[in-house]
Amino acid sequence: MNSAAKVLLIGCGSLLFCAITLFVVLIFWVATTPEGGVKLGNEMDQYALDYIAENDLLNESEEVLAYYDVTIRMDGTEAAMVTTDHVVYHKLGNTTSIPIIDISDINHRQEPFIGDVIEIQAVSGESMKIEIAPMNQGESFLNVLMRKWESLRDDAA
Numbered sequence: 548m549n550s551a552a553k554v555l556l557i558g559c560g561s562l563l564f565c566a567i568t569l570f571v572v573l574i575f576w577v578a579t580t581p582e583g584g585v586k587l588g589n590e591m592d593q594y595a596l597d598y599i600a601e602n603d604l605l606n607e608s609e610e611v612l613a614y615y616d617v618t619i620r621m622d623g624t625e626a627a628m629v630t631t632d633h634v635v636y637h638k639l640g641n642t643t644s645i646p647i648i649d650i651s652d653i654n655h656r657q658e659p660f661i662g663d664v665i666e667i668q669a670v671s672g673e674s675m676k677i678e679i680a681p682m683n684q685g686e687s688f689l690n691v692l693m694r695k696w697e698s699l700r701d702d703a704a
Contacts, residue, residue: 583621585684586614587691598623604637605630613691615679627677629692634667636675645669647692648699655689665689 586592588611595614599605602623609630617625617638625638633644645667652668663685667675679685 583616583619583683585679585688587687588612588614592621594621595623595626598626599628602637602640602642604628604635604642606632609633612695613688615677615683615685615688617678617680627679627688629688629695631695634675634677634692636677643673643675645673645675647695648703650696653693653696657685663689665692667692 586595591611591614595616596611599611605611609632611628611630613629615627616623617627623637624640626636628635628637629647632648633646634650635642635644637643646669649669649671650667651670654666654668656664658664660681661678662681662683663677663679665677665679665685665688667677669675677688679688
């Protein structure tokens with residue numbers, strides 16, 4: 548076997564080894580991160596509860612009813628939630644919060660590659676859009692939001 552063939556075999560072998568190692572690391576990383584998707588209050592992961600508390604995202608009397616972490620790393624830096632009082636969207640330190648009692652309209656549609664798109668309109672004119680990726684239980688998030696909104700509207704009437 549000539550030296551060029553040896554170099555080629557060593558190079559290909561090294562690439563194959565690196566690819567297999569990267570695949571194993573990726574599988575390990577996916578297996579050790581919290582499961583994604585919409586979480587209801589009883590399913591909340593500790594990292595999310597800690598992040599919410601550390602960043603003062605809720606009032607003391609509020610509880611999370613539905614939570615969706617948008618990030619792949621599941622670190623809470625971009626998340627949407629429905630609480631007992633508000634619908635909240637938090638992204639990179641900026642938080643938008645609309646009191647549920649002040650919501651005038653909620654629209655929902657499903658986009659093929661985006662997933663569930665929920666648009667919320669407040670009486671004040673403020674708007675919020677929440678996108679929940681396909682196969683992440685967007686319908687559960689919407690159901691919690693709609694039930695809370697309808698309940699508060701019925702109580703106000």
